[in-house]
Amino acid sequence: MTSLTLDTIGLCGFGYRFNSFYRDTNHPFVAAMIGALGASMETRGLPLESLIKKDRERHLRADILYMNEMVDRIIQERRAGDDDPAGKPDLLSCMLSGVDRKSGERLDDLNIRYQVITFLIAGHETTSGLLSFATYFLLQNPAVLARAYEEVDRVLGGDPSMAPTYAQVNQLTYIGQVLKESLRLWPTAPVFALSAYKDTTIGGMYKMKKPYQIVVLAPMLHRDPAIWGERADVFDPDHFTREAESRRPANAYKPFGNGQRACIGRQFALQEATLVLGGDCTIGIGTVAGHLAAGEQVGLVYFDTHADLNVPSSVREGALDWMGLAHMLGEEGAAPELVNIGMRTPLLQADQVILFAWGSEQATPFERAVIDRRDISVIPVVEVASGPDQAARRARELIEDRFDRLLVHFDVDVIDFTDVPLSENTGRNEGLAYHHAMSALQTLLASPRLAGLTITELNPDHAEQDAHSIERFAAAIGSGLASAPAIKHG
Numbered sequence: 001m002t003s004l005t006l007d008t009i010g011l012c013g014f015g016y017r018f019n020s021f022y023r024d025t026n027h028p029f030v031a032a033m034i035g036a037l038g039a040s041m042e043t044r045g046l047p048l049e050s051l052i053k054k055d056r057e058r059h060l061r062a063d064i065l066y067m068n069e070m071v072d073r074i075i076q077e078r079r080a081g082d083d084d085p086a087g088k089p090d091l092l093s094c095m096l097s098g099v100d101r102k103s104g105e106r107l108d109d110l111n112i113r114y115q116v117i118t119f120l121i122a123g124h125e126t127t128s129g130l131l132s133f134a135t136y137f138l139l140q141n142p143a144v145l146a147r148a149y150e151e152v153d154r155v156l157g158g159d160p161s162m163a164p165t166y167a168q169v170n171q172l173t174y175i176g177q178v179l180k181e182s183l184r185l186w187p188t189a190p191v192f193a194l195s196a197y198k199d200t201t202i203g204g205m206y207k208m209k210k211p212y213q214i215v216v217l218a219p220m221l222h223r224d225p226a227i228w229g230e231r232a233d234v235f236d237p238d239h240f241t242r243e244a245e246s247r248r249p250a251n252a253y254k255p256f257g258n259g260q261r262a263c264i265g266r267q268f269a270l271q272e273a274t275l276v277l278g279g280d281c282t283i284g285i286g287t288v289a290g291h292l293a294a295g296e297q298v299g300l301v302y303f304d305t306h307a308d309l310n311v312p313s314s315v316r317e318g319a320l321d322w323m324g325l326a327h328m329l330g331e332e333g334a335a336p337e338l339v340n341i342g343m344r345t346p347l348l349q350a351d352q353v354i355l356f357a358w359g360s361e362q363a364t365p366f367e368r369a370v371i372d373r374r375d376i377s378v379i380p381v382v383e384v385a386s387g388p389d390q391a392a393r394r395a396r397e398l399i400e401d402r403f404d405r406l407l408v409h410f411d412v413d414v415i416d417f418t419d420v421p422l423s424e425n426t427g428r429n430e431g432l433a434y435h436h437a438m439s440a441l442q443t444l445l446a447s448p449r450l451a452g453l454t455i456t457e458l459n460p461d462h463a464e465q466d467a468h469s470i471e472r473f474a475a476a477i478g479s480g481l482a483s484a485p486a487i488k489h490g
């Protein structure tokens with residue numbers, strides 16, 4: 001498991017191949033990491049300690065030197081490579097090219113070294129532990145294992161030589177429950193500490209003086225019978241059915257820590273899990289959550305013929321992929337993993353949303369009822385088709401009058417597939433002509449309040465017959481963003 005997770009974070013985060021499966025023993029990075037962590041935990045900071053524990057100090061220095069040199073090489077190789085060092089879609093690129101918008105500061109190579117080492121350590125140990133515990137629990141619980149096999153066979157089919165598709169992995173919901181339940185009983189980062197900024201009393205009962213710390217033992221929290229009931233100690237993935245999760249207080253489960261210094265990989269993992277669980281339409285949820293976390297007052301123009309207001313129980317095919325907005329609004333029956341993704345629940349109120357280019361014929365009765373009950377503003381697709389620019393101006397005004405920041409969610413299947421075949425979904429041809437959609441989008445992007453754009457359901461493979469359409473589309477988005485006042489002026 002260590003080999004698997006180390007290779008994964010190395011490759012995904014930093015384009016580095018540890019090639020652990022071509023070795024008989026762990027990569028030396030693992031030994032250096034275990035040595036350094038062990039020595040750090042043993043160190044008490046006592047006078048003369050480093051003199052007495054000379055051997056330990058020597059090993060610690062050697063382990064640190066090994067990790068530093070290895071990571072420095074990764075950074076130098078990226079810089080020296082033929083490609084643009086910031087061009088790869090990974091964490092290292094973000095660190096090499098990222099600029100703080102306020103201070104204009106960048107990370108220097110020393111800082112990047114420390115970040116990479118942190119990610120390599122934090123990003124593999126915990127996940128390999130989780131996979132080990134999950135395997136143990138599956139072997140201990142034949143009925144759960146049988147259910148897991150059944151799901152995997154049903155979803156992935158009988159041919160093990162076929163690589164799973166993205167859509168198939170989305171459907172492995174019981175496997176997800178097994179992983180969550182494993183992290184409940186044996187959270188692989190089992191302890192985290194919190195301290196008070198000032199003297200305070202928690203819940204009117206517990207006095208906490210600055211600067212003392214409390215230590216949260218996640219396994220205790222995760223097995224509290226007051227919350228988890230009589231079966232608190234029993235491994236049962238049904239603790240994480242949607243219904244069970246929605247009945248529990250959100251803070252009863254903290255495998256990723258708490259507050260601002262909670263797992264940064266959790267956001268990464270949640271984004272990943274959102275995509276794995278829900279497909280690409282749900283990416284808008286993460287974007288809205290991110291802007292809210294930055295303290296912004298956001299309004300969202302949801303540019304899609306579909307309202308994405310269904311919840312799993314309102315349709316037969318329960319793909320979360322086309323339910324993003326229902327989850328942002330916290331509609332009843334929405335999946336709690338997505339509803340509770342941000343710093344507040346629900347993420348948005350109905351008056352923060354405009355359904356732009358909405359097609360009433362494509363809505364389910366459930367969606368129509370949500371729009372009526374919540375009184376969501378709608379600019380219908382016919383209005384956009386007859387005057388894209390005016391319609392977009394009207395949407396902008398509705399948001400700009402009330403909110404600091406404008407977010408645009410653009411679903412490519414709003415474009416008529418027979419006009420330009422760009423979208424993932426080939427069956428929905430009732431959308432806007434390409435030039436109408438792009439004209440409205442350009443007007444929206446020109447808003448001085450623009451803070452973000454999410455684009456979903458784009459499938460370049462469908463544009464094979466018309467190779468230039470994807471280039472035209474990318475160029476139009478690029479020029480729209482480049483001229484967007486909010487982006488041009490930082």
Ligand code: HEM
Nearest residue numbers: 122123126127130188189192255256257261262263264265
């Ligand atoms: C099952 C998997 C994981 C678990 C259980 C887990 C758990 C945690 C916990 C509890 C913390 C907070 C520690 C504290 O408050 O002292 C934390 C922090 C952190 N995690 Fe994870 N983590 C996991 C996966 C990952 C992954 C995949 C990455 C990287 C891609 C990652 C990167 C980090 C980093 C960088 C921090 C420090 C964040 C900060 O101080 O701001 N973790 N993790």
